[in-house]
Structure formats: structure tokens, C-alpha cells
Amino acid sequence: MRRFFYIPLFLMVLFILGVIIALFFRSSPVEILKALSSRETMYALRLSVLTSIAALLVSASVGIPTAYLLARESFPGKAIMELLLEIPLVMTPLIAGLGLLLLFGREWLGDSLERMGITVLFTPLGAVIAQIFIASPILVKSARAAFEAVDSRYEQAAATIGLSPFRTFCLVTVPMAKRGLLSGIIISWARAMGEFGATLMVAGATRFKTATLPISVFLNIGTGELESALACAWVLLLAGFLMLFALRMMGEDRTHDSLAQGVRL
């Protein structure tokens, strides 16, 4: 029976290969490379890298302590909080963006932030916030699984040799959860780099201002500049391949676990 299962496997592989071939062989490499070195693509690339790194830093500094707490402690309302933290995973990014648009609009937080000199909507900061909203729950889920995999008795053993809880966390727990944490960081970074729907709603689509790589693809398709769109797509694909390669390097089994934990609902 198993050999029949090769048919759907080959169909899936062909489907994905078809998409990749279409992206890579639609235009000549010379045209793509020319578009790739254009100012617009370079701006989009720089903006994507900067916003996704900023989003990743915020997501990691908030998400890792959150994940540790969820992995180790029981407290009232934990189940509800867990559910809330998973909502962005099932929310359509466009709807998440609409929510952020309203939250940071004039009627809610917008006015107070404006008075402090902070403008979120239709700025690169809006792109960062959209990416944080989408990527941080993925990081929390992966990091939590990584912390849960560390036997808490190691932390007890650390306490019995005189290590404070903070030093135990830094010197024992985090190094032991390192691989899982790195997987989570890579997956959430990839998600932030590729974020489109929420970013479009919150940051808008303005060339040389808020156009990240995915938004650049969208804008260029809209204006019929296929080569520019494909150049951005190539960069995103290459980044994706590099991240997949990094995950593979960290151990195939772990990768599958983390990927599954990162996206499983």
C-alpha cells in the first residue's frame, strides 16, 4: 500500500517545484539582476532586514521570558492567556492589521502617541509593530516547547550548588534550550521578513517609505514591473532557503519538532 503513497508525495513535490521554477525562469537572470540592484529593491531589502530584526529583538525580549513562565509556572488565568497568545496564529494577517490600524488610530492610542511624538500608522514603525504581532506568538510557542524539554530538576540542582534563579536561567536553562530557542528565533524571523497583510494595513504601501520586500512585490505587480517583483521574490526565497538550511544544520529532528510546534494550532 505504501508505494501508492508515493503518488501524492510526488504530486506535492512537483507542485512546489513548479512554483519555484515559475519564479526563477520567467525572466532572464540579467534582467532580474538589473532589477535587483535598483534603488527601490535595495531600499525594500534594507527596510525588510531592519524592521524584521527590530521586530525579532522585541519579540525575543518579551517572548522568551513569557515562554519560560508558561513552561514552568501555574497561575490563575493561565489557560485564557495561553489562548489569547495563540490567537494571532489563527488570525488572518489582514484582520490582524485591521485591528492594529484601529488600535493605533486616532480614537484609541494614536492621539496619545502623537502627543509623545510617536507616529505608528503608515510609518516603518507600523511595519515593525505588525511584524511583532504576527511573529512573537510563533516565538513564544517554540521557546515554550524548548523550555519544557529541559528537565526542571536541572534548575533544582543549580539552586543546590548556590546559583541564583537569574544565573540558573542564563547559565543552565537557556544553554540547555539553545537549539529549540534558535529554531524559534529563525522561524519567527522568517515570518517577520515575509509579513505582508498586517504590514500593508498598518504601514501602508509607499515606495521608499514603508515598502518592505513583500509590499514591493505587491506594488510592482500592480504597476506591471514583473522583473522588479521577481527580484524581490528572489531575495525573499533566498532568505527562506538560508533559514531552512540553518534549521537543518541544527538537527533534522529538532527542526521538524520546532516547525510543527511553531505553526501547529
Next chain:
Amino acid sequence: MTEISLQRITNGILHEVDLEIGSGEFMVIIGPSGAGKTTLLNVIAGLVHYSGHVTFDCKPVEKVPTYRRALGYVFQDSMLFPHLTVEANLQLAANSTGRNPERSQSAKALLKLLGIEHLRKRLPRHLSAGERQRATLARTLAADPKVLLLDEPFANLDDRSSSVLRAELKSLQKRLGLTTLFVTHNIREAEELGERIALLASGSIEGTFTPDELHRAQNIGNLYECKEKACCQ
């Protein structure tokens, strides 16, 4: 050296346990599986909740977190940190409260003392069970504890390794004058190691004995369940 006192310790497993462990004394707790032996050690280490009072040198330690109790705890499984070499495990314990050159030196001496100097660059997964327990004991001592708690540390070892390590532990304990509480379900081990032996059954202390008294006692089998007695002699 530290004197330990337990007064009316009660939680889900222990029932009104009173126990005094003298300064520098080697006390063994014996009892069948599920009697609450590990829980008793966890109470002293501050790793579980309980009601009652624990004092170290007449000072209550209820509000003292585990990492400030100046105790060493050898668990049944070695619990060496798997991402660190043997030496790094010891150095982490030696410098647990900040860099301490004197303790770092004594950590190196401990490797020699326990005959595992040649293993210092190895990761725990590359050690045998006996080597792991030696390294764990060395790491525990590297933190310079005043109280030593051991939870069936040799249970997973073969008879020969276990016997050698028992002798080394006894000699080290005497030399360092550590107040020691050793948990086992093995009567022979208890007789060999303990200056005093407390029998714990169903969460209560049923009596304390000298090794000779334990050897002569006729009712141990009843308290200890015949099956346990048979397998341990």
C-alpha cells in the same frame, strides 16, 4: 558545620516529622519506596512546600531560598549539566556566587581527590554511571556546602563501584566534617555508612538506631515490608 532540626514537618507525604541531625553527623534515612525519604531531603533543601519548622544552627530557614542554604544535594540521577564538561560543571559550582579563585583551586583539587582529573574535559554523556556520580559529588563539594544531602546516589551503580564510592564518601565526610543526610532503601548501605539511622515509614519517623541496634532489630522487617527487606539483604 551545621546542626539541622526538623519540627513537626507535614505535607502531603510527611506526617509530623521531628528529627535532629547533629553538627558533622552522618545520618542515614532508610525506608521503603514511597515512605517520603526524598521528600524529607527536599524539605531540608527548600524544594517543596511544607508546614512545620526547619532550622540550621537554630536559625529558621523557611524564608531562605535553596541557593542561599549552603547545602549540597546529590540526586539519584547525576544531574550534571549536559552542555558543560566535568570541569566546567565544577567551576560553575565553585563560582556560583561570583568568581572565587580559592574555590576554583579547591574544585581542581576535588577532581584529583575523587580520581576523575583525567575526565575533566569530558561531557557527562561520555562518562560511565560511576564516573558521573563521582563528578556529581565533586561538583556538590565544589560549592563548599555546610550540609550534604544524598538521595540514593549509588542506587544505579554495580555492587563494586557502589562499595568503593561508599568508602570514599565516608572518608570525605569525616575529613570535611560535613553534616550529612543520606537516603537509602538498602539496609546494608545504611549500616555501613550511618552513625545514626532513622527509619521512615509511611511518612513518619518510626525510630532512630545505631548501626548495631539496626542490625539486631527484629521488627525492621515488619516496618519495612518483607519484600523490601528480602531484596536488600
